[in-house]
Amino acid sequence: MAEYPFHDIEAKWQRAWEERKTFRTPGTVRRDQPKFFVLDMFPYPSGVGLHVGHPLGYIATDILARYKRMTGHAVLHPMGFDAFGLPAEQFAVEHGVHPRITTEANIANMLRQLKSIGLSYDWDRVLATTDVEYYRWTQWIFLQLYHSWYDPEADSARPIAELEAKLASQRADWAHLGEKERESILAEYRLAYLAEVPVNWCPALGTVLANEEVTNEGRSERGNHPVFRRPMKQWMLRITAYADRLEKDLAIVDWPEAIKLMQRNWIGRSEGASVRFPVVGSDERIEVFTTRPDTLFGATYMVLAPEHPLVDRVTTPDCAAAVAAYRDEAARRSDVDRQADSKAKTGVFTGGYATNPATGADIPIWIADYVLMGYGTGAIMAVPAQDERDWEFAEVFGLPIVRTVRPPDGFEGKAYTGDGPAMNSGFLDGLHVADAKRTMTEWLVREGHGRGTVTYKLRDWLFSRQRYWGEPFPVLHAADGRIRTVPESQLPVELPPMDDFSPAASDDPDAPPSPPLRRAPDDWRLVEIDGETWERELNTMPQWAGSCWYYLRFIDPRNSDRFVDPDLERYWMGPKGVDLYVGGVEHAVLHLLYARFWHKVLHDLGHLSTPEPFGRLFNQGYIQAFAYRDERGIAVDAEKVVDQHGNPAYEVQDRPDSAYFFEGRPVTQEYGKMGKSLKNAVSPDEINERYGCDTLRLYEMYMGPLEASKPWNTRDIIGVNRFIRRVWRVFTTEESGLRVADVDVPDDLMRSLHRTIRRVTDDMDRMSFNTAIAALIEFLSELVPLDVVPRTVAEPFVLLLAPLAPHLAEELWERLGHAQSLAYAPWPVAEARWLRRLTVPVAVQVNGKLRATIDVDPEAPEEDVLAAAKAHENVARFLENGTLRKAIYVRGRIANFVVS
RNA sequence: GCCUCGGUGGCGGAAUGGUAGACGCACACGACUCAAAAUCGUGUGUCCGCAAGGACGUGUGGGUUCGAGUCCCACCCGAGGUACCA
Numbered sequence: 001m002a003e004y005p006f007h008d009i010e011a012k013w014q015r016a017w018e019e020r021k022t023f024r025t026p027g028t029v030r031r032d033q034p035k036f037f038v039l040d041m042f043p044y045p046s047g048v049g050l051h052v053g054h055p056l057g058y059i060a061t062d063i064l065a066r067y068k069r070m071t072g073h074a075v076l077h078p079m080g081f082d083a084f085g086l087p088a089e090q091f092a093v094e095h096g097v098h099p100r101i102t103t104e105a106n107i108a109n110m111l112r113q114l115k116s117i118g119l120s121y122d123w124d125r126v127l128a129t130t131d132v133e134y135y136r137w138t139q140w141i142f143l144q145l146y147h148s149w150y151d152p153e154a155d156s157a158r159p160i161a162e163l164e165a166k167l168a169s170q171r172a173d174w175a176h177l178g179e180k181e182r183e184s185i186l187a188e189y190r191l192a193y194l195a196e197v198p199v200n201w202c203p204a205l206g207t208v209l210a211n212e213e214v215t216n217e218g219r220s221e222r223g224n225h226p227v228f229r230r231p232m233k234q235w236m237l238r239i240t241a242y243a244d245r246l247e248k249d250l251a252i253v254d255w256p257e258a259i260k261l262m263q264r265n266w267i268g269r270s271e272g273a274s275v276r277f278p279v280v281g282s283d284e285r286i287e288v289f290t291t292r293p294d295t296l297f298g299a300t301y302m303v304l305a306p307e308h309p310l311v312d313r314v315t316t317p318d319c320a321a322a323v324a325a326y327r328d329e330a331a332r333r334s335d336v337d338r339q340a341d342s343k344a345k346t347g348v349f350t351g352g353y354a355t356n357p358a359t360g361a362d363i364p365i366w367i368a369d370y371v372l373m374g375y376g377t378g379a380i381m382a383v384p385a386q387d388e389r390d391w392e393f394a395e396v397f398g399l400p401i402v403r404t405v406r407p408p409d410g411f412e413g414k415a416y417t418g419d420g421p422a423m424n425s426g427f428l429d430g431l432h433v434a435d436a437k438r439t440m441t442e443w444l445v446r447e448g449h450g451r452g453t454v455t456y457k458l459r460d461w462l463f464s465r466q467r468y469w470g471e472p473f474p475v476l477h478a479a480d481g482r483i484r485t486v487p488e489s490q491l492p493v494e495l496p497p498m499d500d501f502s503p504a505a506s507d508d509p510d511a512p513p514s515p516p517l518r519r520a521p522d523d524w525r526l527v528e529i530d531g532e533t534w535e536r537e538l539n540t541m542p543q544w545a546g547s548c549w550y551y552l553r554f555i556d557p558r559n560s561d562r563f564v565d566p567d568l569e570r571y572w573m574g575p576k577g578v579d580l581y582v583g584g585v586e587h588a589v590l591h592l593l594y595a596r597f598w599h600k601v602l603h604d605l606g607h608l609s610t611p612e613p614f615g616r617l618f619n620q621g622y623i624q625a626f627a628y629r630d631e632r633g634i635a636v637d638a639e640k641v642v643d644q645h646g647n648p649a650y651e652v653q654d655r656p657d658s659a660y661f662f663e664g665r666p667v668t669q670e671y672g673k674m675g676k677s678l679k680n681a682v683s684p685d686e687i688n689e690r691y692g693c694d695t696l697r698l699y700e701m702y703m704g705p706l707e708a709s710k711p712w713n714t715r716d717i718i719g720v721n722r723f724i725r726r727v728w729r730v731f732t733t734e735e736s737g738l739r740v741a742d743v744d745v746p747d748d749l750m751r752s753l754h755r756t757i758r759r760v761t762d763d764m765d766r767m768s769f770n771t772a773i774a775a776l777i778e779f780l781s782e783l784v785p786l787d788v789v790p791r792t793v794a795e796p797f798v799l800l801l802a803p804l805a806p807h808l809a810e811e812l813w814e815r816l817g818h819a820q821s822l823a824y825a826p827w828p829v830a831e832a833r834w835l836r837r838l839t840v841p842v843a844v845q846v847n848g849k850l851r852a853t854i855d856v857d858p859e860a861p862e863e864d865v866l867a868a869a870k871a872h873e874n875v876a877r878f879l880e881n882g883t884l885r886k887a888i889y890v891r892g893r894i895a896n897f898v899v900s
Numbered sequence: 901g902c903c904u905c906g907g908u909g910g911c912g913g914a915a916u917g918g919u920a921g922a923c924g925c926a927c928a929c930g931a932c933u934c935a936a937a938a939u940c941g942u943g944u945g946u947c948c949g950c951a952a953g954g955a956c957g958u959g960u961g962g963g964u965u966c967g968a969g970u971c972c973c974a975c976c977c978g979a980g981g982u983a984c985c986a
Contacts, residue, residue, distance in 0.1 A: 372985070
């Protein structure tokens with residue numbers, strides 16, 4: 001018997017699908033046909049290609065796409081490349097090769113790898129964010145942001161022209177203002193605006209980074225270089241205007257709770273009150289935000305962030321020197337340093353005082369870097385008795401502490417942050433926290449000292465990067481600082497040709513930023529309009545920009561008039577957005593939040609039909625693998641590691657008593673995410689070569705639940721490979737090519753078949769592909785002893801197999817006499833008459849312990865089943881020892897006798 | 901510290917509150933073979949027992965229930981997120 005010739009058959013079908021464009025999604029839609037838009041998070045086209053961890057999600061979505069085609073859905077299943085970004089640019093800087101060249105070569109290699117797994121994408125829709133015709137529309141979306149403002153009354157973005165009209169009618173002075181003055185007012189409202197803001201400046205990379213791109217240690221996420229805070233004029237996107245809706249609309253999407261929670265935490269909504277403290281001897285008032293207005297009576301001092309604009313006003317001459325020194329130091333310190341000694345509180349007294357509106361007492365004003373300018377108002381009322389940070393600070397500097405919430409008896413801690421009755425708090429005394437908050441907020445409003453407010457942790461999105469390989473901004477600058485945008489009709493603004501792509505990297509945190517585009521040829525950089533020379537914006541957009549809307553472009557990728565056709569958009573996005581979006585958790589906050597923000601803006605402006613982009617989100621787990629390090633702690637090639645008996649490590653790595661060696665030297669075993677750095681990556685090309693891609697697909701799905709992280713174990717692949725080869729042996733013979741015949745099917749086999757259809761269908765619907773495969777393996781073992789496979793059984797089996805192992809299934813389908821691909825063949829339906837079983841095993845328990853199993857008719861009445869159960873010898877034995885108190889029968893499942 | 905998700909045989913894992921360990925790997929034995937591979941079959945949680953059968957068993961300790969891997973409470977361990985956010 002010849003082995004399954006997987007090389008030939010897989011190549012044959014991949015060629016056939018490609019030539020016939022089997023998986024092309026038509027550009028026109030039938031409104032009455034149900035649709036399924038299934039999307040993978042598109043990859044960065046890396047130079048090293050894929051390892052077996054990457055396609056895990058792609059295989060899962062492919063199975064689903066194939067399944068949905070067979071159940072009559074119009075399926076949109078596209079793939080593309082998030083191709084702007086640092087690695088190609090870094091390579092360009094080092095080797096002088098234009099990033100477009102490396103990017104295109106990498107894309108070609110990854111397309112080859114993706115096609116060799118038999119993925120059923122519509123290859124006519126492939127796009128890259130670096131395509132000029134794609135980033136033209138990224139720039140167009142930026143213009144939409146720039147020309148819009150957020151109207152809090154309508155709770156929606158609106159064209160900036162409407163705001164201008166409104167201001168012109170409301171403000172008497174509007175007509176007399178110059179262009180610059182008007183623009184600086186409008187900039188306060190635009191969704192995209194230039195602002196001098198403290199940014200995360202990374203001199204080593206020569207660029208600024210978004211907060212999200214800076215690690216907790218104050219280093220760059222890419223490259224781990226130190227990051228410094230410094231003010232810089234940069235493009236910002238007003239995502240904070242959408243904080244409330246981004247938070248609220250999490251309720252309408254079907255996403256994993258963990259991801260929703262991460263987004264909620266990132267948005268960081270908190271309710272409280274803002275309170276104004278009059279500064280003693282001045283008209284100034286310090287506004288603070290607090291979540292605990294009920295503790296106002298316990299506010300014994302105030303703290304301003306060192307950058308707070310009122311610091312100079314409240315500082316007295318005798319304290320000026322110390323304050324200036326502290327501010328200087330805070331400004332110069334990188335986030336690394338701040339983090340390092342975050343334990344000890346530091347600060348200085350300004351000499352100024354403010355009046356606590358509740359107690360009437362004058363309390364000292366301090367500055368300290370534990371108060372952050374970027375959150376709330378950059379100032380706090382310090383309530384040491386009910387706040388651990390304030391308590392610590394008060395202890396260090398000997399400031400007064402007054403408890404205003406009574407801690408429970410026996411409380412021995414310092415600050416008490418729990419619930420309890422108010423004390424030392426005048427009209428609040430006795431009230432518990434919730435009531436006290438409400439009462440105090442009402443009092444603040446009545447007395448004109450403050451009001452209830454909501455604050456968010458979310459900051460505006462820093463949108464400029466000092467890089468070459470990104471989307472240019474469609475913006476021009478005049479010498480005097482005026483700004484104008486490039487008209488839509490003149491998009492795209494293409495990247496200029498250059499041979500030196502390096503930013504001005506430096507070790508000096510104070511060196512001025514110098515983006516590569518500063519060296520662009522004058523005929524690109526300078527634009528003359530009506531005799532006036534304008535300079536193009538020299539920053540580019542961050543990598544997140546292109547991935548913010550690619551799912552929309554997939555719907556209509558070649559449209560040259562619009563970013564997406566509205567009718568197609570309504571069909572594919574309706575009613576709840578992308579039907580299934582699969583990718584890694586690493587994008588839980590950044591990508592998903594940014595994309596939702598852009599989507600909402602475009603929705604508000606009338607360009608999109610749905611409030612949310614991704615109706616259902618699914619996170620696949622990581623593929624992990626054992627890795628080995630030598631005595632120096634250096635990772636060694638995991639494939640070459642052996643145990644004490646010389647067996648390859650991958651065959652014995654899960655045994656407890658193994659010792660491991662690399663080239664004769666002992667190594668230690670660890671377990672981690674598959675990748676280059678641990679030298680434990682396995683390439684899909686290897687597996688394809690040795691077992692074929694149907695085996696690779698099945699193994700990746702059979703490893704366990706899609707959402708779980710699980711270990712790759714090359715040894716286990718043989719299991720699903722045996723299944724593939726067994727299917728081949730059972731269905732084919734060498735002579736006639738097919739071992740299938742039109743013969744009668746025994747009822748038992750029909751019942752098995754339909755139970756299998758039921759199981760596989762259910763498992764497809766809940767993406768439980770590992771159990772679907774198990775069901776097929778079980779059913780196949782029933783076919784093994786047969787001389788021929790009845791056609792009635794063979795055809796549905798091949799169809800059930802098709803989404804999982806499409807090459808083998810197509811080949812068998814063709815041999816079964818079908819001229820057409822099975823890609824659109826109807827999915828088998830489980831028939832009720834074959835699902836009904838004649839007898840079922842019922843477990844019989846006595847006092848909850850299994851004593852026997854009896855076969856009964858599932859329709860049999862309870863009395864009969866219980867009688868039969870009691871009659872069983874081993875049950876009777878246990879019933880003798882006591883009195884029967886209770887008998888329970890769950891139809892077709894279990895009987896339980898309670899005896900005492 | 902806080903939040904989230906996990907913890908089931910030698911390994912990956914299965915199990916609407918109803919027979920724990922489906923299916924696969926590994927291992928053992930048998931068939932085929934001169935032999936090996938491949939293939940086919942049988943067995944395989946631990947302990948006692950020739951067997952029938954019994955006891956124990958889903959991180960630990962409690963609870964709810966006729967019945968708990970599954971629900972509740974406390975704790976231990978692991979992975980991920982987050983961190984002076986007022």
